[in-house]
Amino acid sequence: MSTSDDIHNTTATGKCPFHQGGHDQSAGAGTTTRDWWPNQLRVDLLNQHSNRSNPLGEDFDYRKEFSKLDYYGLKKDLKALLTESQPWWPADWGSYAGLFIRMAWHGAGTYRSIDGRGGAGRGQQRFAPLNSWPDNVSLDKARRLFVANQTEIWSENLLGRPVYPRG
Structure with missing residues (x-):
């Protein structure tokens, strides 16, 4: 069960591509792409730590x-x-x-x-x-x-x- 504090946790919002909760607006952070398009799906998360996304291949020296x-x-x-x-x-x-x-x-x-x-x-x-x-x-x-x-x-x-x- 999540609480409202979990929704504003930067670790939680930074990892879940389907996060629909609010976003913590800290002073001085500026306007981000996420502010303009809050429902944008974060597909960049699919490439984290994946050898398949490396164009050079695993055996590249x-x-x-x-x-x-x-x-x-x-x-x-x-x-x-x-x-x-x-x-x-x-x-x-x-x-x-x-x-x-x-x-x-x-x-x-x-x-x-x-x-x-x-x-x-x-x-x-x-x-x-x-x-x-x-x-x-x-x-x-x-x-x-x-x-x-x-x-x-x-x-x-x-x-x-x-x-x-x-x-």
Whole structure:
């Protein structure tokens, strides 16, 4: 039997995707997605501690796969990416470093410490609503530069997938 205190317990509300009770509104917490859409089903809970949600698989050995990577070739490609200006989006003073720093800053700026969501780790800037936020204007050009300047997609190479020519 639950009491009204159990309903407002953050541990209980943080784990049950079907929680229909009230939510503790602490001062200074800000407006959360849950405040706007209180009946939203929390499907993210289905992925907690699951090996099936790991795209690399259980047997993936990061150290072994990284040792296969052509590190110096990657560095060379990144240097070219930063310094070779493109006609469709000219580099500022011969370098795209500022644009990439801005993209990283905006990606990291989406992280919310209150619930651990957001951040740069999942590449969410590519998708709505982040890609249409006024703060992120022109960051689509930075993402396009990664594909325009590469002859290989390094992540595919790192994961042992076939390498297809780009461009």
